[in-house]
Amino acid sequence: MSIDFMDLNYLAVLAGGIVYMAFGALYYSPLLFGKHAVSLKKNQGEKETKDALKYPGAALVGFLSSFLLALIVQVSGADDVVSGLVIGLVIGFLLALAYLKNTLFGLTSKKAYALAVSDHFIIFIILGILHAVWI
Incomplete structure (x- = not known):
């Protein structure tokens, strides 16, 4: 197993982020599941925060996820x-x-679990395909 940072497709990493x-933005928009997410927060007693750092934080998560997935794709030889x-x-x-572990111990609701896990399943499949075919 070898990681070659020079051979990594950084344009694909940027595009993936x-x-x-x-x-x-689409998944949690009112067009798809935004209303459900807001109602889940209200049902759990959480208030919508106006924290300005959540969006740059989410962007950082997106780019790091894309970068790490690109590494996994490279190491696995997926093409x-x-x-x-x-x-x-x-x-x-x-x-x-x-x-699921968090849900089992009551840290999050089953509906919030389904909403979040579906989001991650879809985006990681998309990113996996993007990095595998964009060599």
């Missing part, structure tokens, strides 16, 4: 749609398991 943010999809699914399952 942008896709990550754009997908999140087609199917292998990228499989990598995205595996990462999605790992995240689902991590979120």
Whole structure:
């Protein structure tokens, strides 16, 4: 196993970060699941915060996720749609398991779990495919 940082497609990493943010904006918009997310917060007694750092923080998560997924794709040798999809699914399952533990212990609701895990499954499949085919 060898990681070659010079051979990494940084344009794909940049594009993946942008896709990550754009997908999140669409997924949590009123057009799709934004109203559900807001109602889940209210049902759990959480207030909508006006914290200005959450958006730069989310952008950082998007770019780091894209970068790390690009590394995994490179190390695995994935170079087609199917292998990228499989990598995205595996990462999605790992995240689902991590979120499930929190849900089982009551740290988050089952509805919030489903909403968040679906978001991550979809975006990591998209990023896996993007990095596998954009070599």
